[in-house]
Amino acid sequence: MKLLNEIQQATIDGRAPEVAQLTQQALDEVMSLDDIINEGFISAMSIIGEKFKNNEIFVPEMLIAARAMKAGLKVLEPLMLAGERKYLGKIIIGTVKGDLHDIGKNLLGMMLQGGGYEVIDLGVDVTPDKFLAAVKEHQPQVVGLSALLTTTMPFMKETVKVLGESGLRDQIKILVGGAPISQRFADEIGADGYAADAGSAVELVKAVLS
Template sequence: MNTLCQEIYSAVVNGNARKVTEKINQALAEGIPAEIILNEGLISAMKEVGRLFEEGEYFVPEMLISARAMQAGMNLLRPILVEQDIKPIGKVVIGTVKGDLHDIGKNLVSMMLEGAGFQIIDLGIDVTPEKFLSAIQEHHPEIVGMSALLTTTMMNMKSTIEAIAQAGFRDKVKIMVGGAPVTETFARQIGADGYAPDASRAVVEAKRLLGIAI
């Protein structure tokens, strides 16, 4: 791995956003392609962050700090990648369902997915079934992700899945759900394709749903 990419990798793993932006600017100035910086500096680092979380060495605060450092780097690389027409590994529409105003978990999932190479369309909080449908029609994602933190809003996942089916899009997207009160059993009951208990495993599940090697 290029020395600068190694420094970017380490800065992401350690959650040093300032160093990430500094080293990415330096790497770009030295002519290192944005795609190499993305893959070797950011994506590989977030994979390591996920491993550290899975093994209990990192917790949500550390993962969030690393994800924010990765985001700082993505803000620099995204315009270049778009200009060069570098394709993401998949497109995800994500939002917290209607009636639920919690977004920390959803935001972390979004950042981890982007750090794994997905393009994210974040609809925010309190997202109605109609808004999910509109986003599917506009962006043609492979995956729709839904989050809920309240038991009272969990059933809005079911109504959103039903709305997607009624609109004729159910066979065009994979649906993934998560959130504190959500379980794998509930996910199956409401007809979701996938479930993840945390942001790290959301990346693994999203890749599984699209048949991408982990």
């Protein structure tokens, strides 16, 4: 528990090398990936988010904390990706237009890969047309849209609309997620599913594909 608190604090402080080292130590002590991610990193990011909202910290500090979290995730990556290679399905993921947040989307990608799915990551600031082009090219079963800003949520709606008009809609399931997203919003925009975190997203993908 103490170690997870240390990971959380070092992430908040943006001490990337120390986060990497503490994460390795947590793995050596056989702590679960879920505990490290949830109690170490995600809890740190919600504290950072609160501090930012209250003007106690600003974008540079948020960025430095995000880098520290990435350094920790890098240590976990080989374990998260260690799944079987025979894919259960193909999934395209991306952060929608105007939005540069990618930590949650990356985590989602790693968990899905670990869960046995082939993941094609389109990156951040992905326009609806780019999602459509990728669907045509890769023919996935699932498309996962991520948004962290309330101002970019309309582009999620736009992406669902563009995919809807393409004639390919019945061949794909569209899932949405990100801190400001809810099941209600997913229903409103005509998405096929919503999950609050990357772990539940893997379950959701299993469910929509079954």
